[in-house]
Amino acid sequence: MGTDEFYLNLCLQSAWQNQLITLPNPAVSALILDQYGTILSLESHQECGKPHAEVLALQKAYAKLSGDCEILRLSDSAQIHQYLLKCSQNLFNKTTIYVSLEPCGSHKCGRTPSCTSLLKALKPKRIIIATQDRSQNAKGGAEELEQCGIPVTKAWETKNLTSIHQCANSLLYPFNALQTKGRFLLYKYACRLDGSINGGQISSKAAQSKMHDYRAKADFLLLSGKTIREDKPTLDARFASLESKRPPNILILTRDNNFSTDAPLFDIPNREVKILNQINPTLQNINGFIMCEGGAELLSALQPHIDMLLVILQPSFNADFTLTMHLRLSFHLVHSMQIGEDLFLWLLPKNQPML
Amino acid sequence: MGTDEFYLNLCLQSAWQNQLITLPNPAVSALILDQYGTILSLESHQECGKPHAEVLALQKAYAKLSGDCEILRLSDSAQIHQYLLKCSQNLFNKTTIYVSLEPCGSHKCGRTPSCTSLLKALKPKRIIIATQDRSQNAKGGAEELEQCGIPVTKAWETKNLTSIHQCANSLLYPFNALQTKGRFLLYKYACRLDGSINGGQISSKAAQSKMHDYRAKADFLLLSGKTIREDKPTLDARFASLESKRPPNILILTRDNNFSTDAPLFDIPNREVKILNQINPTLQNINGFIMCEGGAELLSALQPHIDMLLVILQPSFNADFTLTMHLRLSFHLVHSMQIGEDLFLWLLPKNQPML
Known part of the structure; x- marks a missing residue:
């Protein structure tokens, strides 16, 4: 198993724990490695209206990288976004971020701010995504990240990640059924x-x-x-x-x-x-x-x-x-x-x- | 889940893949982290007579740490031991080694050289062990390592590792049944x-x-x-x-x-x-x-x-x-x-x- 597949698989295993519980949102997990490849965080979206997986993983990784644990007191997504934008400087520039689903695009009009706009500002070294978000509300995140110069590995376009891409789609099935069939x-x-x-x-x-x-x-x-x-x-x-x-x-x-x-x-x-x-x-x-x-x-x-x-x-x-x-x-x-x-x-x- | 539990769990999941196939040897996996906490290797014992999990994990980690891939050509346990003893110098002094079973003691008289004597020579920073080896042939490794000054975390004596210790014992059940009942x-x-x-x-x-x-x-x-x-x-x-x-x-x-x-x-x-x-x-x-x-x-x-x-x-x-x-x-x-x-x-x- 290659490194990308290994870490994406950890994300998927973790996300399944919250399957159905996040509905009508998808079950998503994110994992962050530091510049050396050490796991800083592995976090899952908990419930609709609460912070997305990427935000929770960034929050925990920020505390580890900076030593500033003040951020861990925050539970509101917008507040965590603001804290990270204000304080993280270039802290994430050498990190690698794995996420089981494409981060929500910046045009998104949900209850929490967009993960893509946050990631664009934090500029990690690379982002690896297991599958696409096709929902009207949130799609387009990967393209936006690429346009901003962040290298993105998309499992659906990567030959040796085909199997993990399929697994990510299975995880997403309940969400996609609600999106497409209602x-x-x-x-x-x-x-x-x-x-x-x-x-x-x-x-x-x-x-x-x-x-x-x-x-x-x-x-x-x-x-x-x-x-x-x-x-x-x-x-x-x-x-x-x-x-x-x-x-x-x-x-x-x-x-x-x-x-x-x-x-x-x-x-x-x-x-x-x-x-x-x-x-x-x-x-x-x-x-x-x-x-x-x-x-x-x-x-x-x-x-x-x-x-x-x-x-x-x-x-x-x-x-x-x-x-x-x-x-x-x-x-x-x-x-x-x-x-x-x-x-x-x-x-x-x-x-x-x-x- | 704490860090030690997380990595020991990765070992156990991996070792189950070779359950029964290693008999009459136990199914064992080992994982090595470098000084930053990056995973260098996760390897499993394959079959009786072939290198133990620790040896395979050290072999792969050595290649990553040193850049010397010559060692990867070796498949004989005694030869890998010798190569590591000769070339690894202080390369492993900052590594952390997780292993699902206590490394075999140096008095051991099996087909492959003892993992404990190898580990004693390589002196990693810390060794974390999920469960004890009680077999007459191989027991006593943890004590030997401690006597040589290497910090050893034994899941069976660590409160928050009780559950992973039980899981490691279940993995070991076939081996232990053969050892105790024949x-x-x-x-x-x-x-x-x-x-x-x-x-x-x-x-x-x-x-x-x-x-x-x-x-x-x-x-x-x-x-x-x-x-x-x-x-x-x-x-x-x-x-x-x-x-x-x-x-x-x-x-x-x-x-x-x-x-x-x-x-x-x-x-x-x-x-x-x-x-x-x-x-x-x-x-x-x-x-x-x-x-x-x-x-x-x-x-x-x-x-x-x-x-x-x-x-x-x-x-x-x-x-x-x-x-x-x-x-x-x-x-x-x-x-x-x-x-x-x-x-x-x-x-x-x-x-x-x-x-």
Whole structure:
């Protein structure tokens, strides 16, 4: 593995930790090396509205390079920008910056100032970018940096970085789906090593907490009437590790409205509950990040609409279980990460176009 | 994550790539930082009889520090040792060396010279070690290094390195089982996301090749009479990526000898085929690295004897399959790695004593 690929891979591994949590922003990480090649910082974007990965990495690297730790007290992106512009002088001129996604262009009109304008002012020695930002809001950063004389290595134009470029695109899939289709549908499926899904809560507490983080970021949680009928769930985000534990709005997919409304989910305040009596065309009219939780049956029914599958695998066997699944489907495994006792597998349906 | 933990983790991730392949030696990786903290090398022990991880990492780091690439032509451990002792002068005095296992002590009587005596001569600034070597052949390296005045950070005596120390012990499990019990029994189980195992070859070509590497290193391959009867397998190591494609000896577990000897496996030259009519006490008398390949039934039967489970997970669902498994067992997931399309999950049975 070459040096650029090695450091970009560290960025990607790190960024996956915040997958979905940054939505509607992309999950991004940045890593900074000093003139000798020492890692100064590896930082990830945390949540929409908070500083971008580049800003956090520059903030930490500045403190290390200058010894001035005052900057570490700042959490507002505009304030960190200003501090860096004012104080960093030529401190970054010999640094190398790796970033999993093209820095946002200076025309950008988001909640935080543009990373490209900051990088142009700080003039690092070289910037290496894993993949392009194609969104109208933020694109064009790499070109701007080059025009300003900063050498930019673009993985999508570099032969031995093809594979890491593909990995960066997989990381970006949820963001790109929202950008291009206005909708991202994630199916979450929890099971054991033998495929069994019986016996109530399968996943560990840590995995459940991560799932509640995702719920807090979802626009809608989609479930079957059967789940409501049998499990009488609450479907909030009370175990989320995030500050916001906002309960998601609910979509119930049911042919015959055969469920009672005494499940705890109906008692959660400030939530919308919608009933869908069919998948087509109703589902297509719903926008945003939709997370589905369910078993094999709902997975089969929704299969053509699923953008990404998240399997939460509990490393155990549970005797004497029979699973009937009318589904024949192959996936590309794009990432796996251990959360508590469980393994999170991120999968893209095969033959799905890359966005 | 602290700096020491970060670099030790890079070592562990790297060492897992050669898990089992280094047997009867442990899987070990070493990483060297220069005086500024730049990564000079990250190298892994490849196979028994070849240079240890420390030697490979020192070899590459020497070439980078000195600009003398002549050393890279050497592949014999004793020759690299001599070259380093003769030419490196004080080149390593400011380097920091991370290693996933305690370097072998100078009393060692193996095929390659001792890493501790080499490190003592090269006098790096600091050495950080993830776990102890308890084998009679090689133990005592850390103490020797300290006695010679080199600062050593031992993860097993360092509070914030407890978790990485545990991870290093899991990596070492196969080696330690062979050292302490004389036997390491790995069960390999291939399945899909829904637990299905039907339809012949499940795993991808790349996964199969890795499995054949493991077979080439196994002392015995254990199978059920049913597998021989139904699959008529060859059970060699022809797809191994290693130089040696030695076919493993075979153990057939069968109650009634109900299999014919016309399976291709019986035609492989230079292989021993043993028949076991019962598990106890016959299996206990067989020493070495035993790899079992089979389905749910053999897994259930062998369960109390299994040291480690390797699940090779194909990311797909295969319709309408019913699996009956009379097994209720929980595991600790100790590592996962993607090989080709598949995911290799390394699992230790719960309630199993750490060696």
